[in-house]
Amino acid sequence: MPDQIVKPMELVCPAGTPAALRTAVDAGADTVYCGFRNETNARNFPGLNFSLKELQRGIQYASDHASNVLVAINTFAQAGKTDLWKKSIDDVAQSGAHAVILADLGMLDYAARTHPDLRLHLSVQAAAANADMVNYYAREFGVKRVVLPRVLTVQEISTINTEISCETEVFIFGGLCVMAEGRCALSSYCTGKSPNMNGVCSPPGDVSYEEHSDHLESSLSGITINQYPKGEAAAYPTLCKGRFESGGVTGYVFEDPVSLNAAHLLPALQKAGVTALKIEGRQRGKAYMAQVVSSFRKAVDALASGENVPLENLLAPLTEGQKSTKGSYQKTWR
Template identity: 50%
Template sequence: MELLSPAGNLTALRAAVDNGADTVYIGFRDATNARHFPGLNFTPQQAAKGVEYAHARGARVAVAINSYVQAGGWAQWREAVDGAARIGADAVILADLGLLDYAAQHHPELARHLSVQASATTPEALNFYQRRYGVTRAVLPRVLSIQQVAALAEETDVELEVFGFGSLCVMAEGRCLLSSYATGESPNTVGACSPAWAVQWQETERGREVHLGGILIDRFAPEEPAGYPTICKGRYEVEGRIEHAFESPTSLETAELLPQLQRAGVQAIKIEGRQRSPAYVGTVTRIWRQLLDDLTAAGDEAGAHRPDPARIAELREFCEGSTTTLGPYERKWQ
């Protein structure tokens, strides 16, 4: 299976390539991608250098242009597709139908991958994207069980890519409404969940409070670690209890499921985290490269292969909230 690693800057891209990523996915420094945060992403010049670095070492680069075109913004989103072609990227990751059509018409040589933001989970949907826009791969939303992934693989020729490690999202990708409710903006519209301008920290007698769009979404004790706030991972009062009502801070970690994912027909494993540091990207990529190489060396048709516990332990040190989950993959009944 192919290994895809994230990169939020040129240093992270080099770390991913040097540690064994088959493909690195990046975004331009504007609202055309769903990780549009200050100081993150690539200028066209940096992206060109990244492609050159990756290609010289046998790796590929995919450009995520996975937010949806907003009114009056067609020129900007179109230029992102043109820019990806201009720098020699190997693929674009798209969700917007207009952009898919534009890329197919004007850059047919540029592989088109369907973003998780399109939230396509049926063979009818995937086959439509393939037939109409020449999509060769789809990133599946993190809501499907392994059984559902396997059933999907049997009914489509579109390559299937799944997330194997990193943060989870409580929403079906492409359908986020919580951030829009609090701030009027979302990953689909401006590329950012919890846009920085809407985040406010405040020290109070009851603890360190964080607001999003004026809404209190969490309160932390003095020594309690506090990550970047998102509304879905906040704590709220529900029937007299304060708890993570939508989603607890945890990481998807599927190393133990690699044989099953391979047998299900998955062609690519994706690591989440373009907002993460180069050190994180390099270490996590290295561990996953070893895990996938071990699986290949085992020639495991029967599914008896188990990953090295030492590598799993090292990997889990990088998990959000220091906890892990198999997410919907553990739904054996589905």
């Protein structure tokens, strides 16, 4: 008998601009995710994101190339101020997008009642980290796919997949957040704004750099985040990835400023029943997108054919500080 052909896992890629969307599609993305240019989007940064017309054009371009578009409305609406979120859901429903990615319970309820034919995905911001939570969202709102938080091992993901009926999507490459997905309290503590509520982490207006005789100091809202000796590259100051002195030791207390790279875990994730693989990076440029997406396209297709395409060395130059981690996929600290 011929070997059974395995369906490739879906490759879900970011797009912060219309140009990045086209680049991702051209590089082989099965699906591209993006967001509107407003506070409904957890990556609401200046110069990024889409107007409704840009989204519609992007959806048409993706459709012409056999790709899908997902729209992230993944922040939490404030009480009494839900109109913008509801309108954005209405716009997605009329745009032809493949699905909307939601986190807010109220918005999930609104979407399910108002647009029953709109496919719903659950954002990582909802932090659904066990089968009971996943099944709740699937049962109550008809959620078809859940983006699992980056706090789970491969074995935990496998166990969840045996106990749920909907699809799962996991992150495989890009920025790595603190291990409390969907609860970005540190930025809010420091600046009063967070990705969960305002769509911004470490707002540019709160960032400052100060040159000293022997070092560069980065601050966020007046709080020193890091000090860099002469010649050391300075990262963007986010509180979760700041370098602090604690207990007489100077280091990264919460999370190292490195990237997630789970490339070598693709076979294990496929075996665990994962439907889709997600690349992080809506703030990244076209060159980054082209290389990362095309590299994973080759790896996913090769895996489906029973082959192997090593990516670690190829992707190393694209990680933060040219360093990477497996994150919680392999919890050596447990």
